[in-house]
Amino acid sequence: MRNGLKFAIGLSIVTASLALGGPASAKxxxxxxxxxxxxxxxxxxxxCSGSPCRLISGTKIIVWSNPPNDGKNHQDQDWMGTPGxxxxxxxxxxxxxxxxxxxxxxxxxxxxxxxxxxxxxxxGSSTPDQTWEIKKAEDVGATTFAGCYIFQNVSTGKVxxxxxxxxxxxxNVIQWSLFMGTMGSPAGWHPDQFWCPTGxx
Numbered sequence: 001m002r003n004g005l006k007f008a009i010g011l012s013i014v015t016a017s018l019a020l021g022g023p024a025s026a027k028x029x030x031x032x033x034x035x036x037x038x039x040x041x042x043x044x045x046x047x048c049s050g051s052p053c054r055l056i057s058g059t060k061i062i063v064w065s066n067p068p069n070d071g072k073n074h075q076d077q078d079w080m081g082t083p084g085x086x087x088x089x090x091x092x093x094x095x096x097x098x099x100x101x102x103x104x105x106x107x108x109x110x111x112x113x114x115x116x117x118x119x120x121x122x123x124g125s126s127t128p129d130q131t132w133e134i135k136k137a138e139d140v141g142a143t144t145f146a147g148c149y150i151f152q153n154v155s156t157g158k159v160x161x162x163x164x165x166x167x168x169x170x171x172n173v174i175q176w177s178l179f180m181g182t183m184g185s186p187a188g189w190h191p192d193q194f195w196c197p198t199g200x201x
Contacts, residue, residue, distance in 0.1 A: 026078040026092045028198040031063055032148050033167040033191035040167050041066050042160075042195065043077040044091065044118050054096040061103065061116040061173040063162055079103075083149055083197060086133045088121055095120050103151070103160070105129040105175055110156045113163075116173040128155035137194055141183035148196040150178060161193035 030039040040063040048055050055076065066074050078092035088102045095101040097120055104119035108129045121130050131154040137145035151160040158175040181188025 026080050027083075028066075028077050029079060029149075029195040030198055031162060031167050031192060032145055032194035032196055033162070033165070035191075036166070036168045038065055038167065040064060040169065040171075041074070041077045041198075042079065042173060043074065047072070047074070047076045048093050050096065053093055054098060055091060055093050055101045055118055057095045057097065057099075057101060057118065057120045058106075059118055060106070061118060061160075062169075063167055063171050063173060064169045081132070081134055083134045084136060086131060086154060088126070088130055089132050089134070089151070090121065091118055102130050103132060105153060105156065108155070110158075112158065112174075112176045114175050116160050116175060129153060131155065132160075140178065140180075142181065142189055142194065143184050144181075144186040144189065145191070145194040148194040150193055151195060152178070159193050160195070161190060165190055165192045167192050 029042045042061060043064045044055055045060045045062045066077065075093050076091065079089050080092065081087045081089040090100040090102040099120040099122060101118045102121040104117050106115040106117045108127050133152045133154055134149050135152055137148045137150065140150065153175055156175060159178045160173055161176050163172040163174045178193060179188065179190040
């Protein structure tokens with residue numbers, strides 16, 4: 001009970017300090033690129049462990065398919081954060097601490113290729129790399145991807161995409177500079193850098 005209360009209090013402090021633009025309902029985010037099948041969703045490598053189900057802080061973020069009959073609920077693919085806002089992107093599941101576990105950059109690195117991980121967002125001690133702008137594709141001129149978004153890290157200015165642009169189950173999610181394509185055209189953009197919400201959970 002104490003751990004549950006600690007998480008609830010921590011979550012309320014984090015979300016209150018963020019000033020979200022709306023209710024932080026959970027969403028699943030599928031990658032725009034389905035050239036290798038899919039859809040493939042942003043989730044936590046290995047999912048959760050233990051009972052109750054908890055995430056391990058520091059675990060890398062990957063993309064994974066979500067077949068309907070695999071016997072898993074894939075709750076690690078559920079994320080809180082309001083599209084169109086600057087926000088923490090917390091997972092629906094708490095970590096083993098337990099704290100709100102949010103999208104972060106491994107070692108707070110500013111380098112292209114650094115892994116995106118899930119890490120505790122400690123109330124009053126969050127790091128700059130834990131804040132993201134969930135920005136409409138149309139806002140960067142990528143109208144080919146209308147209805148989808150980029151996850152741009154506020155600290156580094158880089159966006160969440162899939163390593164090597166190879167979108168398949170198990171591929172790492174990394175940060176990389178946004179590939180700026182031709183405005184109003186599909187040319188030059190990298191589809192793996194765009195994420196489409198599948199609705200409220």
